[in-house]
Amino acid sequence: MEDIERIAVPFQYALVGKFSRGRPNMDDLRKFFHALDLTAEFSLGLLDRRHILIRLANEADYYRVWSRGVWSINKAPMRVFKWSIDFHVDREASIVPVWFALPKLPVHIFHKECLFSIVGCLGRPLCVDAATAKGSRPNVARVCVEVDLLKSLPSRVWIAFGERMGFWQPLIPKNLPKYCEHCFHQGHGVAECRIKNPGLKVSRSSQATAGTSDAPTGAATAATTQIETKVDKLKDGLVEDGEAMVGARAKRIPQGNADDLGRVEGVDTSGAEGQMSQAMVTSMENQTDRHKLSKAVGGSDPSPVEGGGDEDGCGEHG
Known part of the structure; x- marks a missing residue:
């Protein structure tokens, strides 16, 4: 054992660089180490396609290169390991x-x-x-x-x-x-x-596949159901959430022209359904009149405004 340690003395300041995502050519590696402005000479040698042997000449350069842990050379990360008499390219040092x-x-x-x-x-x-x-x-x-x-x-x-x-x-x-x-x-x-x-890799892949396949299906189903419901309500001329929906293609009727309701495209004022539509339009106009009157006397609109609040309290304050 003493003989092994004695012949290993020339490598006491040796390190091993490992490239797991592609290795730059040796000329680029030498240029990089020259740019580090080390205090003494160095030499680089190829161990295999992923590993290089870095031989330094003193303790200061040795600690500087090794303590960094990971270097980026031409966008390729190089991890640095300590060389020892037990080192092997198939095993990373502990x-x-x-x-x-x-x-x-x-x-x-x-x-x-x-x-x-x-x-x-x-x-x-x-x-x-x-x-x-x-x-x-x-x-x-x-x-x-x-x-x-x-x-x-x-x-x-x-x-x-x-x-x-x-x-x-x-x-x-x-x-x-x-x-x-x-x-x-x-x-x-x-x-x-x-x-x-090996089951860890299979289980993770299965979970990822299941997650990506189920989520879009559920979201698409919910969105489709919501759209179909909205269309049905538009066709029936229902009122929901304070929003008047007068037919699928109803247009805004100017204030005071309720008699023109029969001329709105797609709306029939005859019968119970038409009377209901006319009542809804009149209700909207009355709400508009009350809103304008409130502003005229200096009041505020009691109806909530969507998105008007700031839950985080991060808004600008005057």
């Missing part, structure tokens, strides 16, 4: 860099050594962000830690200064991924693994 926030931490322990000691219960501390190092954001400290997704992580740690009163310090991770021990991939657990549980 060792990942995770940023942890330490809110309300006393400002006098924003020192790097103090912070590394606090987060040591999570894994191997890697670095702090620039704002933490400068102390320009005193409300929260951020530390990047190398953690193993196969291990449980504490959510807080007890901090005490000698015999003084101590406190519980929250350790809040940002974007902590799940890890599947069955397919050795990040992003889901064993319970959500579609390789171990």
Whole structure:
């Protein structure tokens, strides 16, 4: 084992980039890494059609590239994994860099050594962000830690200064991924693994198909029924919801010309049905007269106006 570790020393700052949605050509990848303005030399090599080996020369560049997690190169996302002697292109590593926030931490322990000691219960501390190092954001400290997704992580740690009163310090991770021990991939657990549980994919597809097929049918049926009911009521000349409907093709009759009702296209004033239609038109005209009289004397229209309210209270106020 010691011999294996010794021959692996040249790869201590090696990372693996994985492209799951298409990989740019190697020339474009080299141009991208040159544009990062790294502090030392680097080299890129192709492992397979999805993976590239990224060899860096120092710790600073190594942490910078790895702690980012995901890079976008020519609109193609590249996830970055730690290389180790156990790495294989068919298995994603369970060792990942995770940023942890330490809110309300006393400002006098924003020192790097103090912070590394606090987060040591999570894994191997890697670095702090620039704002933490400068102390320009005193409300929260951020530390990047190398953690193993196969291990449980504490959510807080007890901090005490000698015999003084101590406190519980929250350790809040940002974007902590799940890890599947069955397919050795990040992003889901064993319970959500579609390789171990092929029925999950079938059931989800069935639910999606059922949902898309039932909803339009029900909506179409309801809409058709509503339209048919409306047409029937228009034909019968019924009054509903305070709206007068005088035949399917009735036109507005000028005020004071109720005698012209018989000349409205499609309306017959003879018989009971015609008298009912004439009564409805007269009722509408009377309502119009009362509305005009109310405005003339400075009153307000008592009838509600559709859409006139503002339920959220977000309207403009003078």
